[in-house]
Amino acid sequence: MPVAAAVPGLLAALETHGAAVLQAPPGTGKTTLVPLALAAGRGRVVVAEPRRVAARAAAARMAALLGEPVGGTVGYAVRGDRRVGPATRVEVVTTGLLLRRLLRDPELPGVSVLLLDEVHERQLDADLVLAFALQTRELLREDLRLVAASATLDVPRLAGLLAAPVVTASAPVHPLDVRWCPPARPVRPPEGLRVDPALLDHVAGLVRRALGERDGDVLVFLPGTGEIRALEGRLAGAVPDVDVVPLHGRRSAAEQDAALRPGPRRRVVLATAVAESSLTVPGVRVVVDAGLARVPHFDHARGLGGLDTVRVSRAGADQRAGRAAREAPGTVYRAWSPAEHALLSPHTAPEVLTADLTGFALLCAGWGDVADLPLLDAPPPGPLAAAREALHRLGALSDGALTPLGRRMADVGLHPRLARALLEGADRVGRRTAAEVVALLSEDGGPGAGDDLLARWRAADRERWPQWRREVDRLLAALPADAGARAGAGTPRDLAAGLVVALAHPERVARRRSEDGTAYATAGGTGLELAPGSGLRGSPWLAVAVADRAPGRAAARVRTAAPLEEDTARAVVGVRVADEVGWDGDVRARRVERLGALELSARPLADPPAGAVAAAVAEGVRREGLHLLTFGAAARSLRARVACCRAAQGDPWPDLSDEHLLATLPDWLGVPLAGVRSRRDLARIDVLTAVRALLPWPQAGRLDELAPLDLPVPSGRRVALDYTDPAAPVLALKLQEAFGWTATPRLVEGRVPVVLHLLSPAGRPLAVTADLASFWRTVYPSVRAENRGRYAKHPWPQDPLSAVPTARTTRAARGSG
Template sequence: MLEPRRLAARAAALRMAETLGERVGETVGYRMKGETKVTSKTRIEVVTEGVLTRMLQSDPELHGMGLVIFDEFHERSLQGDLGLALTLQAQEIFREDLKILVMSATLEGVDLARVMPEAPTVRSEGRSFPVEVRYLEPTQTPPTPKTLPDAVVKAVLDALRDEEGSLLAFLPGAREIRRVEEALKSKISDPGILIAPLYGAMDQKAQRLAIEPAPEGHRKVVLATNIAETSLTIEGVRVVVDGGFARRVRFDERSGMDHYETLPVSRNAATQRAGRAGRTAPGVCYRLWHENRALVPSYPPDILTSDLSPMLLDLAAWGAAPEDLAWIDTPPEYAVKNAKSTLISLNMMKESGVLTELGKAALKLGLHPRLAHMLLVGKEKGAGYEAALLAASLSEGTLRGGLIESVEALHRRNVPDRLAKNLQNLLNKMGIAAKKRIDPNVIGPLAGLAYPERIARRRGQGPGYQTVGGRGLKARLDDALAAHEWLAAAYVGGEGSEATIFAAAPLEKSQIEAWFGDRIETVEKVAWNENTGRVEARRLRKLGNITLSSEPLPNPDGGLIAKALLETVRKRGLVILPWSEKARRLRNRALCVNFTMPGTLPDPDDETLMSTLEKWLLPWLEGAQSLKELQKLDLYGILAVYLGYEGVQKLDRLAPERLEVPSGSKIAVDYGDPSAPVLAARLQELFGWMDTPRICEGRVWLTVHLLSPARRPLAVTTDLKSFWTNVYPEVKKEMHGRYPKHYWPENPFEAVATNRTKKHIKR
């Protein structure tokens, strides 16, 4: 049976064992990370969700198991969704006889039928007593996460004064619980009132004190996280104080990992909390918010909001991709892509999705991949203790400023007990011995191991930094870290185009070579230099997007130079090419044909030419290295090759460059507007032409511009016959006096076309 939390798993096992009159480890046992109570007699194992994943990884058939129960499934933790998906696939492939039971106090909005379509549904309405809900008065100010402990203390004292029975107060986490506990102990002198905290990182004795009924004649005040909403039954509670906030796991872009965030409680959770007051008798629920406050019905499941890199690591070990499994909510594609990118950057996964040896080692640690990478590599380099200190600090999610200072504080144990406990657990798990003194110089490289994409180098003398991953960062001007050329940033965030560095440690360039040499690449870069107007070739040593060194590249490959020129054309457009008038006319003629008869010729339009530069232009660029040499290209010849021999022949037939008119002259057709080509000729040269000339197999009428002897426009027409009949007589009257030496016949239909004056005609 799976429970989402260690405390709930232990409490459930204890309760069932007591019901049987046994100790834990006999018929009922439990298994969680770092703690197991199971014997050969055990028939029911209560486990935490991550444990089930490990069990499936080592034994996909789950030998000896007949039923897997997913309890409190409404919480929709990432490990719960993953565990169900893996168990369903194990059932499908290996164990048709394996039974699966999903249960919870509420499953509203959970589409189990999507993955378990044939499973029957069993409902138990249960019994509860009425609960009176009391809200803040309109004049009272609701608490914020910072002021919540004080507000809860006041509400608890009021409830103890006005109501009978034990009390359960909901707070977001252990930090707030401890503050409220201290305040209540200082204000309550009655020995009959017991203050009992309840959260995950407590010893079993303290947890039992909170869960068990209060002794005869005593009242109990239980200060709990949302674990007490549904996972546990606390006897004797008649009053609930709901602070209105809960701590939820969310992906924190600043740290690149999941962290807890304090959010307003959901409507479903508030209903569950109030119901704890009506388990055995009528009760009262104090809600520390106004009655008209809108609550979200429920929060989205973790699989839609969390960092998926730990899940992807598990799936790779299982041998499946996310799309291979049945999910209630499909993992977002962008989150899967980001997770894979993270694992590849940590050298834990190959592009194929297969785990590396480092990835397999990280899987055994059960830590976030970033922290696992830092610990494993840091230990190899003799900095395991410092890596454990930094990992414990990073897992807190509250770092600000220098990482070295945070690590030194943890080394001195000048930190909360829970953080020191986390450190000790890490040291024990890794087999790392504590040091008397730490080496502060390794903190920067260690942070770089956890966040390789956030290794950053200062740009110029300002506060701006360029990261290995390509992102821009900026240091705060009052931060001493801004004096360093190299930083490894752990926490970043804020508004604007560049994220602000909140927590980082300095690096030396020599450490870049020593710690990250396997990530440094030597590349040959051939690129266009706008200042010199030439292609330049250089050999670069790069760490991601940061160039460590650059030197001229002798005898660069001609193909690389040609590609660099091609990229310049792609960037600046076709206008950079030497378009002679002859080349333009050829292109416009082809455009005209394809406008009228699509697909007849290879398209020479801008979009097509730009998208096929490698095909038609690249072969002609070899040998050119500058803009001046680029201008020597014979673009007419290049386009002719692009159109092909048959294409050019077809073009000459369909859209001739010149057209012979009645005078015998061969006049160029203007294809500047491919949709309306123009023939401009002196009027006298067209006498006798009855019909407007056509091209493209008769599909396109030319627009005829009739010119005066001085080649000035007289008229524009697409209907010559109409022009001769209706317009020419007026033109003749006007032009005869202006150009008396030229031929102006009465009947243009029968006149002989000429490009000469009357004097030349007589000769």
């Protein structure tokens, strides 16, 4: 194997640094030859693989190289299945299993070397096991050797995290013929779990073409099991003398192992991303790649998780193509164009940035502070906080630390929600019943279809679904010996399923909200809808296990749920009774019974607390605006004049702006607010007195002096000031009333100039000035020339500084003399 040439360098790096990054492309033997070489001189080696099928296949391949059965020198351990013995030197485990071992005993006694395979996939468990292993080496086991094996990751970054050298193995040189085969007509891009059937038709055509053009088995990459089933149907009867073999994580161990062995006839292997790395599917000379992948996503706002169908990354496409040339020259048929290939993302996004972090947060809480973990990418703060909050609701965390229930949940080997449902469900409905329901929720596929969990449960029991039964046995073994001791007489199956689901997802307990029985609202505040024809239609209450929301839709679609009784919903979620005082145009005071976001009942409160009323009214005014209060002319004038003084002198003049008055409403209008019960009451409040009370002394006594309501003008009248712009108050008067006036008035101890609006005898604007002396000298002559003919009855003297100011006509002025 090509990796053999790199083994001496790897052993030397471990000897001098204790850690190393092994960069080895697919097909070099890093998963099989390297662990055996490490075990030859360094004791027990544990190899971590991201998938169960890869762990079993790697162990089988190594055992075959030694001519031994699995369980001898080489063994494996995956969820629900372990084959090791006293002589085992190499144990292949899943990353999830290794995480739980590290939590139970971080020192990993007896283990000499950890080899973390396929770290480039950036799965959440793989990132976390790398961080835990690094801290174990740093704090507890300096002698523990660590190898991180990667095919496509940013190797210098990984080496920097490990503070270790990079050892590189070259790939075997087998020619690879890349054929670009986009569909003849455009296909719709994937959305959620939906893939355009036209793309699957095109992929089926590529498979038939490949069988006719090339020898050897064909490996087809599809995003999920639904697409595998759809392609099986399209190929049935169309490829004679060829076996069509599915390969994905939902198949039994025996079926997966069979797919990895050569068949008696030519084969078409339909695989998910499980075949991208770690595995060698013997006999494959051709790869047909649909170009799609499924990645986890989580809607943190609604608490809904699921999978999205996305375009494969360039690194993933290279991994897939390499499967065709692992053993000999090969060919890859790509269902896209070179131009589309150039637009693909270089690498798959790390799961820590997109996935549900509840399990991640639980494991971190059992290990230490996540901020101290040497992670390739830190978890986003918002989703991490949401995950911790979910763990608090599940009873796994208290004040940030694991509770006894949380410690048991971390050890079960399930998502924290399912772990809680198993552990607490055993005490409520019995061990086996809880295990059977949780096994249904943790194992996808199986008999039965639709969204009714009870129907699936009956079908699994009736058909004795092997994969489900094995998981049930594993969960029963994982339960503490005393679990279920407090369970009462048997809970009916129709009620038990909903109770267990509610324990896992209390925020998804849902109540019917539409007359047709298809729309529901959850305790977490999310809207749900049932699929047309659902057998759950009309159920008053549901416990929803799986739901997803398509882009652009307001409600999420229920995928798996069970009927629930209201009493069970109340017991699991908990009911909160609170007095609520709010504003909807009037004060509404009620005593409300709520189950999460669901309102169960409400009755009026006759005498609500005055403080709560004041707060509710204040919030209503903030929401709708100050126009709900009656600010008469005097109050508006007061606010404007104070604003003028504040603009000129600052504190202690108060801020009476809309924004500040709204923000501090209970402070200056508190007592009157307590008596409000309606919009009409609010409009009758004496706002002027309340606002005037905000003025400090002695400023309040000087307001009329500093910012008067009006000013005397040369004609003898007093003219009101306009404070609309507090920094530039306006005095509007007829031009003739300003004759002889040379000093522009100023306010607030001379700090604020008044802007004069000089008007025509008809009250129309003629000029605006804050410098009268300049106006008379430079502007008045042109104003006089333009207006003396139009307003001939009014004085327009050549020398306005010596003229008598007047608001009257020339004739009236003479008559009065």
